[in-house]
Amino acid sequence: MLQTSVTICVPGTNTCQTIDKIQVDTGSHGLRVLASALDPSVALPLVAGASTGSVIAECAVFGSGYTWGAVRRADVKLAGQVAASTSVQVIADSAVPTTATDCGQSGLPMLSASALRGNGILGVGPFVADCGGNCAKTAMPRWYYDCGATGCAASALAVTQQVTNPVANFATDNNGVLIELPDVPDGGASSVTGTMTFGIGSQSNNLLGAATVLPSNSATGYVTTDFGGSQYGSSFIDSGSNGVFFPSTTLARCGAWYCPAAPQTFTATIRSATGAQGAVSFTVAQSTALFGTGNYAFDNLAGTASGVFDWGLPFFYGRRVFTAIQGRATPAGAGPYYAF
CATH class of the missing domain: 2.40.70 (Cathepsin D, subunit A; domain 1)
Known part of the structure; x- marks a missing residue:
């Protein structure tokens, strides 16, 4: 896996933590981090649901399985750039302990470091939000859920609240990414170091x-x-x-x-x-x-x-x-x- 480190902060504060072993993924959108990798002092605010006391959760489905967790807000810092107050998914978040039934039918649960093979996923794909307009218009299965005392129900969610590609929220260099990796021998390499550069042109x-x-x-x-x-x-x-x-x-x-x-x-x-x-x-x-x-x-x-x-x-x-x-x-x- 291609991995990097990401600094996550409580929005508008200096309460931050740098988390390593975050997969760099041009095939998805938005930052997802394991709750177990976050220090309790980094108390990210939850995105509220439509009902009093309810919160928004997300099911993110990948080719290898799914992640489930609450949607929270964070300042995401990468190489001097800041994506302020950006929606992220906190995987296996105690705020939404029970996985929605249809989400749990989406393959293998990637809810731990061993199952995820890292501490999170940094989605830097070709879209701003991970679902976009369809999820803003109607409740889509295996996407966003409003979770309250009686359980979780699929819910529409405004694009501005959806889990967002952090690069799209940078003040500058926010139109894409460039990934550069060296050649490897025919038999492979034990490790490779490359660069991800923000912005195109x-x-x-x-x-x-x-x-x-x-x-x-x-x-x-x-x-x-x-x-x-x-x-x-x-x-x-x-x-x-x-x-x-x-x-x-x-x-x-x-x-x-x-x-x-x-x-x-x-x-x-x-x-x-x-x-x-x-x-x-x-x-x-x-x-x-x-x-x-x-x-x-x-x-x-x-x-x-x-x-x-x-x-x-x-x-x-x-x-x-x-x-x-x-x-x-x-x-x-x-x-x-x-x-x-």
Whole structure:
């Protein structure tokens, strides 16, 4: 996993805590942190529900499971930038101890450090809020809940109160992020250090340069991947996935992972509805051999998927990858888009 540290403060105060092992995820939106990782002195205010004494909770569903917890307000600080009074999810928050029934049916519960494999998730994807207008208009299942003495019920929630991509709330450099990671050897690396730079085209160190810009769907953030004679319209570039995940009828499998007898190299094309496109060459190695190295960072690890193409963390090694936020101006036009 790609991880960083985040400083969380009670809004408008110097009561703060820096929490490490927070996953950096371009495939989701907003900060989520385990209640067990927060010091009790950092008492973040709850977002109130519609009824007296009720509070807002959220179910966030990921490919690997779900998180459940209260929505609270925090000043989120990252590398000198501040997202003031931003809604965050506190996972396994004692304020909402009982998971909503439909949320609990959403896969594996990621409510502890061992299950989450870290202390939280920093979602820096291509949208401002994690649900947006649909959740503001109507109560959506497996999203927001109003929790009171009689339990939790699905509830609509204004966009301004929804869990929010902190980058979108910065005063400057708030139109997206640039992630840069070095190449790794074929056998992987024990660790990798890179950078996440805030803003696109706003500073000398976040210029697009010759990057290929691929505008994504304004509702879903998806682009299209052409691969193996098929078109996958549900494609995305996601630093929160630990492999590249796609359908294949030819690659041997070892559980959820591909494990060809010898490394296989493929070419795919990622393209936008605007006609922009970029060719990508990638390699799939034997997963069991990679895991046997004891390393953690791999650029040739891939697994199975159905109907989607998920360009996960291996895609980022050796590239400058931009994620632009919807509606925010950049030198290449407004987001959402990916560029690399």
